[in-house]
Amino acid sequence: MDLEALERELGYVFRDAALLAAALTHSSFANEAEGGRHNERLEFLGDAVLSLCVSSELFALFPEAQEGDLTRLRSDLVNTSSLAALAREIGLDSHLRLGRGEESQGGRSRDTLLGDAFEAVLGAVYEDGGFAPVRELVRRLFAGRWPRTPGRESQKDCKTQLQEVIQQTYRERPVYTLHASHGPEHAKLFEVRLLLPDGQSFVAEGPSLKRAEQEAARNALFALRGTHS
DSSP, rough: OOHHHHHHHOOOOHSSSHHHHTTOOOOOOOOOOTTTTOOHHHHHHHHHHHHHHHHHHHHHTTTTHHHHHHHHHHHHSSSSHHHHHOOOHHGEEEGGGHHHHHHTTTTTGGGGHHHHHHHHHHHHHHHOOOOOHHHHHHHTTTTTTTTTTTSOSSSSSSHHHHHHHHHHHHHSSEEEEEEEEESSSSGGGGEEEOOOOOSSOOOOEEEHHHHHHHHHHHHHHHHHHHHHH
């Protein structure tokens, strides 16, 4: 595992490299290895640290905003698709340690797994260096994605917003296709692939086809705002 390459992407060098290794280790890998640390505890910690970092930044950006607006803005920034997109940007997917079963089922590209690992890495940074380096890391990774206004810029759902952006730019529509479905009938997850006219593609999953499409659109909007900000 080339931890130094990931540290360069993070802009943070661990004093205890074992923390980063644990953050990248899925429980399926630990189970197959018959023990060892995995990332669930660090994910728990990272979730709380990320929430505090984003809340603090939004609190400073919008001193007149109401609690409801700040809560909604935070939710938009730290949803599963957004965190998975950030994880892919820093190459986290290629550094994960997965069990053979999870690997064969496409776990490396699964939004939920990537989002959890992203939070675990933040938890590891916090454990290794305290709050200040995590806060700086979050500020840098979210640069260009912080909202410009505390109010709702649009009441439209993500698919509608994305379609308007794409049609205005390319005079074409984004294309959604069902890529896969997995799980038992009572808890099936649908995986959708979204293709933009410029060739970019985004994959997201949800408990229904519509939810998966909305998550894919949210993922695309998040990426586009980061690119063009």
